[in-house]
Amino acid sequence: MAKKVIATTSLAGCFGCHMSILDIDERILDLIELVEFNKSPVDDIKKFTKRVDIGIIEGGCCNSENVEVLKYFRDNCDILISLGECAIMGGLPALRNGIPIEECLQEAYLDGPTVKLNIKKVLPNDVELPQLLDNVYPCHEVVKIDYFLPGCPPRADLIWDALVALITGSEMDLPYEVVKFD
């Protein structure tokens, strides 16, 4: 059986979900027997070099670059997984959704208590910078997402089980404790 190809990325996330992937510990050696990584921070491949089976997305979309990367993943991956709270719901970054974007920028760059050195009152508007979205969007509101793995971050075992199930084509074991959180 040919090795499945996996790609990962972190959009508006904290890399905590990627850390959780690494938390599968020595099983990563088993994993590497089953899969090869393509575009991913793990191996620092910047552009897709081949068609990918499974794309794993951490974080939601807060700027135009996130949207572009996410669409790039959708175009190149057969299956997309939203990994973790931010990808699924927007997560912590989405707390700004209740506040107008103008006020967010004002607080961050002009009036915030820690803003001391911006004497010229410069706002980030260089054309090289990503453009900020009005809200933080969960991934499935931007592209089609096939699977969702909840958690902040999702437990390493959950990620492991999901990947094994996807790769081997077997059904995933989802006991009550895994889907019931309170």
Added chain:
Amino acid sequence: MKEKINQIINKYNSDRSRLMDILLDIHDDKGYVDKNDINQLAKSLGISAAEVKETVSFYHFFSEKPRAKYNIYLNNSITACMRDRQGVKEAFEKACGITFGHVTQDSMFGLYNTSCIGMNDQGPAAIINDIVFTNLTPYRVVKLIEGLKEGKELRSLIYESYGDGNNADPDMQAMVNNNIRKGSILLNKNYKKFDVVKNELSKHSPEDVIQMVEESDLRGRGGAGFPTGMKWRFGRRVEGDHRVIICNADEGEPGTFKDRVMLTEYPDLVFEGMVIAAYATGADIGLVYLRYEYKYMLKYLNRILGEMREKNFLGKNISGIKEFDFDIRIQLGAGAYVCGEESALIESLEGKRGEPRDKPPFPVEKGYLNYPTIVNNVETLASAVRIIKNGAAWYSQYGTKDSTGTKLLSISGDCKFPGIYEVDWGTSIREVIEMCGAEKVQAIQVGGPSGMLIGPRDFDNLSSSDLMKWYKPSGMMVAEKFFDRKLSYSDLPTGGSMIIFNTERDLLRDVVMNFMEFFIEESCGSCSTCRNLPYIMKMKLEKILNGHGVRKDIDDLLTWGKTIKVSRCGLGQTAANPILSSILNFRHIYEQHVQAMADYDNTFDIVKSVEAANKYVGRNTEFHSN
């Protein structure tokens, strides 16, 4: 004002459980309660300001902001919308110069939307300073507002004559019509008032009375269909210093107005039913929870209760039966659909937010002020009187084997003769359609809680978890394939609300959306499922209606709709039903709206979503296509 509020508090002996009455009186006096009033109330009643505030903020007819001299509550039920509510609404807005949800600058007029006010057969209707105005048209609105501006008295502007029957009673004088289209054993002029209490009751022991009701197989008429005799037996069995009979007259199920007609024409029958229930269960406290929308009946109903006291049908040693003491008080609600749920109703009676309680314990175990409490629907109590008078066997000859007796149907919508029909259980939908003169029927909303099983008759072994089985409510939108089904507890149970839609109605855009808005408005907010899902599902439906839907959206609605069943009360559990039952019976309409080929569609627009930030930082929106 402080003095006045003190007087009101003293009137109710600083009793915390009478907070509803205290707030109602303050609203009658000054129209709203402000922060100072709330603090004063908290201090005098010995509770926190937050407890007062949470009650005030819960009810639709309470206000923390000054209201107007004339507060106009226009009902937004579906049948009103089908009869040009939009035109009436615009006429009000134009005549008053404000939009809904606001008060004019001179504090003359306030315009508010309100859920179904029990006038579905004569809408659009509005409540203005507790007076009901039915059959509104834009022309009538203009004349009404003109008259008020000229300083005419509100009552003098009633444009139709007073309604039929007791609606014209000097203590009611309402332009509401009964529209009784078919009577049988309840709506029956041969009823001899208080005959049972006067002549029959003393012949039977309380045990006998319960047995007769059991043998008649009478079931709760509010919709859930719990066996009434069993409920009474439970209430009698539980120990308590007091026992309580509550008459649930909070009919808020959109499209239901039978209790309004019963209380207008046969209040004596209902109250007599309460006396019988009290005798059977050993209750000494009687409460009628009357929805605020029916406040226009209050004076009239209190007069009837007064007459009953004079004749010793209420009070001490009723009808000469030793130690049978029982009296009835009418408690007004303040506008909250969920208070029709019996435990929420009890919370409200205790002066709190009308949030449903966790069950068990059930009200028969711990109800009003923790006393064993029996909550019965208006129609159920009235039926009990007929059973005691004529016997269980006589009663069982009406209806079917598993659903005995008759049912009051509130019929509205697209038909020639909307109104109240008393039919035998077992009547088919098709017969109902013919009865009310409906043509080209596309769908009927058979509302109200349902989902009944024939219950075990072994009372002694029935535990709370068995009781739990009865709480399975749901409303149904039925399509033509169901028209031969019969109204009964085993086939198609109903609380009696039937709204008819003809083939010209847009079921999804007009009807389902209206019902979803109702549930969003009336959720008490306690369970996250009922607080969030109806809103999310409505957004999804909007997406479908706007042409962005895909097949998966329909499946999502079905899957998500199941989650809502974990909500605590019947309102929450049924809040997704407009969508679920319309998918079940009218899936083809949904499928017409979704895209056949696409498996994913969203409404995300990147250009639009970066505009605000770019504008603020002074940057052009530019995207280069790859």
